[in-house]
Amino acid sequence: MKPKVTVIGAGNVGATTALMLSQAGIADVVLYDIAEGVPQGKALDITEATPLSGRSVSCRGTNSYDLTAGSDIIVITAGFPRKPGMSRDDLLHANTRVIREVVTCTAGLSPECIYIVVTNPMDVMTHIAWEACGFDYRRVLGMGGILDSARFRTFISMELGVSPADVNGMVLGGHGDLMVPLPNFTTVNGIPIAKLLSASRTSALIERTRNGGAEIVSLLKTGSAYYAPAASTVQMARAILLDEKRILPCAAYLTGEYGIQGVFVGVPVLLGRGGAEKILELPLTQDETTAFAASVEAVRAMLDTIQR
Numbered sequence: 244m245k246p247k248v249t250v251i252g253a254g255n256v257g258a259t260t261a262l263m264l265s266q267a268g269i270a271d272v273v274l275y276d277i278a279e280g281v282p283q284g285k286a287l288d289i290t291e292a293t294p295l296s297g298r299s300v301s302c303r304g305t306n307s308y309d310l311t312a313g314s315d316i317i318v319i320t321a322g323f324p325r326k327p328g329m330s331r332d333d334l335l336h337a338n339t340r341v342i343r344e345v346v347t348c349t350a351g352l353s354p355e356c357i358y359i360v361v362t363n364p365m366d367v368m369t370h371i372a373w374e375a376c377g378f379d380y381r382r383v384l385g386m387g388g389i390l391d392s393a394r395f396r397t398f399i400s401m402e403l404g405v406s407p408a409d410v411n412g413m414v415l416g417g418h419g420d421l422m423v424p425l426p427n428f429t430t431v432n433g434i435p436i437a438k439l440l441s442a443s444r445t446s447a448l449i450e451r452t453r454n455g456g457a458e459i460v461s462l463l464k465t466g467s468a469y470y471a472p473a474a475s476t477v478q479m480a481r482a483i484l485l486d487e488k489r490i491l492p493c494a495a496y497l498t499g500e501y502g503i504q505g506v507f508v509g510v511p512v513l514l515g516r517g518g519a520e521k522i523l524e525l526p527l528t529q530d531e532t533t534a535f536a537a538s539v540e541a542v543r544a545m546l547d548t549i550q551r
């Protein structure tokens with residue numbers, strides 16, 4: 244039997260994730276949304292592309308949670324996107340209600356699933372999803388670090404005129420303005436970035452990475468980024484379904500790693516069929532440690548404003 248991935252929310256991120264999953268041919272997909280007809284229409288459109296991609300997978304759209312039963316992965320993109328001038332934090336309370344509803348309605352039908360939370364503010368929404376399902380914390384993950392590091396990698400590749408495939412990078416912390424890009428763990432095919440870029444250029448690219456989401460929002464005017472977020476989500480789903488044991492930056496629950504407990508935040512995670520199978524602890528500089536702690540505190544402060 245093929246793996247089954249449910250995508251909750253058939254908006255820009257959700258539908259693009261469903262399309263990319265289908266085109267990768269790694270799972271049958273169920274696309275759920277509260278908007279009547281929308282998931283059905285988009286799923287049919289995605290299905291009609293399968294003869295062209297040559298993939299033997301299905302994509303079904305629904306307004307009923309029944310069809311999500313037995314999912315291996317549930318991706319949550321449902322909620323409200325960021326509008327210009329709106330911070331991720333503004334979305335907090337509205338999206339908390341959505342996440343609780345979605346998880347409450349899906350966890351019992353897919354008791355073995357792994358949740359990947361995309362809805363912003365992502366680190367906090369991941370925590371809310373974990374509390375709502377009561378699963379082992381290793382089976383709840385948030386997508387943010389892969390996207391942030393993909394942006395950092397893109398900007399470095401554009402600056403140096405090299406293939407983005409050759410740039411590797413790591414971004415830790417919350418998926419917000421206080422994220423912590425790590426130039427010390429960023430290389431171009433093994434060459435440390437410090438050998439190729441001046442400190443001031445690296446700082447400028449870090450700043451652009453921090454504002455990467457906002458840069459797209461201000462260009463689009465309505466809505467936020469979705470192609471790179473969807474591609475990042477699919478990389479996580481693939482690593483889990485194929486038990487790839489990839490090391491990718493994801494929001495995972497910390498139980499003392501980096502001296503931090505009881506919060507979901509971006510760290511390097513070994514991703515496999517068990518979800519967040521291991522968290523890797525990188526040796527950080529004093530400045531990085533301070534920046535990481537500030538980012539964690541920002542996530543915690545937001546979490547504390549939610550009634551639980």
Ligand code: APR
Pocket residue numbers: 251252253254255256257275276277278320321322323324325338341344345361362363364466467468469472
């Ligand atoms: N249950 C299911 N779907 C819902 C619910 C709900 N309770 N509430 C809203 N939705 C659906 C909407 O009907 C819409 O189709 O979620 C979808 C959101 O889609 P978009 O508005 O296009 O937002 P999108 O750009 O996909 O972003 C979704 O991902 O990156 C984050 O910040 C972004 O939090 C946002 C999320």
